[in-house]
Amino acid sequence: MAEISPTFDIRPMTDRAVLEDLLRLRWSDGSIFVRGRLLYPKDVEALGAYLDGRLQGIVTWRVEDGTLYMLTNNNITDQRGVSTALLDAMLTMGRQKGFPFMRALLTNDNWPAFRFYQKRGFRIVAVHPGVVDMMRQLKPSIPVTGIEGIPMRDEIELEIVL
Secondary structure, eight states: OOOOOOOOEEEEOOOHHHHHHHHHHHSGGGOEEETTEEEOGGGOEEEEEEETTEEEEEEEEEEETTEEEEEEEEEOSSOTTHHHHHHHHHHHHHHHTTOSEEEEEEETTOHHHHHHHHHTTOEEEEEETTHHHHHHHHOTTSOSBOGGGOBOOOEEEEEEEO
8 A cells, every 4th residue: 555645835934943953954164065155044044834723844045046955954853755845846846946956966975865856866976085075174074974874975966958
């Protein structure tokens, strides 16, 4: 029997204080590195996934040089389907706004996300060797190793046509 996923209410995160507090918990010291530079909560937009009025996850994004970049996709509970619902909302938003494609950025150790996005049609369009090593000099809190002890060194860009 197939498991039925709940229907999430996906909406913009308009309370910047809540968004910034949440991102500070998810991003050590409140910043993330993206495409070779640091971004802070004030630099991103976000959608939240709610179930019964409770926040279940967030996806952050921004537009740079006409490209829609999905920066993070976080399930903050144990509720299944949150990341998929957030991704679907981003794809819909990107299509509605007329973007030809959307990109997702991952570190080389993040194989669960790598699998998640490839299964949904994303393709590798760029690998930035050594970017994480470079960013670690600016942000020493970036771990040397990531998931399952894999050395974090590179940033991978995935893309899906909208």
